[in-house]
Structure formats: structure tokens, C-alpha cells
Amino acid sequence: MQLPIIRPIKIEDNKAVGDIIRSVLIDFGVPKVGTAYEDTSLDCMFETYQKEGSAYYVVEENGKVIGGGGVAQLDHYDGPVCELQKMYFLPEARGRGLGTQMIDTCLNAAKKLGYEKCYLETMSYMEAATKLYNKYGFETLEGPMGDTGHYACGVHMLKALQK
Numbered sequence: 001m002q003l004p005i006i007r008p009i010k011i012e013d014n015k016a017v018g019d020i021i022r023s024v025l026i027d028f029g030v031p032k033v034g035t036a037y038e039d040t041s042l043d044c045m046f047e048t049y050q051k052e053g054s055a056y057y058v059v060e061e062n063g064k065v066i067g068g069g070g071v072a073q074l075d076h077y078d079g080p081v082c083e084l085q086k087m088y089f090l091p092e093a094r095g096r097g098l099g100t101q102m103i104d105t106c107l108n109a110a111k112k113l114g115y116e117k118c119y120l121e122t123m124s125y126m127e128a129a130t131k132l133y134n135k136y137g138f139e140t141l142e143g144p145m146g147d148t149g150h151y152a153c154g155v156h157m158l159k160a161l162q163k
Contacts (some may be wrong), residue, residue, distance in 0.1 A: 045086070057102065081115060
């Protein structure tokens with residue numbers, strides 16, 4: 001049995017990552033409209049995160065992708081602010097500290113990419129995720145920054161990145 005590893009996404013991970021994200025969103029009862037569920041990037045995550053200023057990582061265990069997360073420039077926002085994006089894990093990956101490892105990986109990448117702040121959006125009932133974000137120093141905002149198109153996400157958070 002191999003320990004889980006976090007590594008950059010590969011093109012052959014596209015189907016698994018898209019399937020994971022859709023599956024988790026359905027499991028949590030997230031609306032299909034106004035959320036990541038309808039993002040066209042779900043079927044081409046590798047290609048999406050090849051653009052400058054972005055990075056996406058997957059968690060692989062025993063040859064199977066069981067989660068992922070990434071960062072990219074916050075859409076429709078001028079300034080050095082990235083968004084923590086598409087961080088989802090299959091049930092077998094949860095509660096094992098992999099979310100913590102993924103956030104560490106993503107925030108380190110964000111700093112290396114020159115971002116000064118990291119923004120995220122989530123659903124109010126995704127309590128475990130919100131608790132983890134709070135632990136990392138993400139602070140709840142009054143409303144959204146930029147325009148991600150995820151108008152159904154009711155929780156908006158921001159964290160200053162330490163140099």
C-alpha cells in the first residue's frame with residue numbers, strides 16, 4: 001500500500017478530476033447552476049491550469065486520484081490575488097489530513113507565483129471545509145471579490161499570504 005502523494009496534475013488526470021468534483025458536489029447537494037459544477041474547465045483541468053499564474057495538484061493513492069486543488073488569478077479582479085479553486089476530495093480521502101497538506105501545497109505555490117492574497121468561495125453548509133479555512137487564517141468577507149460566476153456560493157473568504 002502506497003501513502004498518498006500530492007503532485008502536479010497530468011493530462012491523463014482530467015477525467016478523474018472532473019468526475020471527483022462532480023461527485024463531491026452531488027454528494028453535498030450543491031446546486032448544479034451557479035457553482036463549479038457547470039464550469040467548462042472540469043473536463044480539461046490540466047489544460048486550464050497550464051496558463052501563467054496557476055497551478056493544480058492531485059492527491060494520488062495506489063495509482064488512483066482521490067482529490068485535488070489549485071490556485072489561479074481571481075477572475076475579473078485586478079491585483080495580486082489568487083483564488084483557491086476546485087479543492088475536492090473523495091470520501092476515502094477525507095479526515096486524513098490531506099486537505100491540510102493540499103492547502104499548504106496551494107498556498108506555497110501561490111506565494112511562488114507572486115500572489116499577496118488568496119480568496120476562496122464555498123457553501124455555508126460545507127462546515128468541515130470552512131473550519132479548515134478558518135484554521136488557516138482565512139477571514140470571512142461581507143461579499144464576493146471579482147466575479148467567479150459562482151453566485152450560489154454564499155461564503156467568501158480571504159487570507160493575506162506571508163512572504
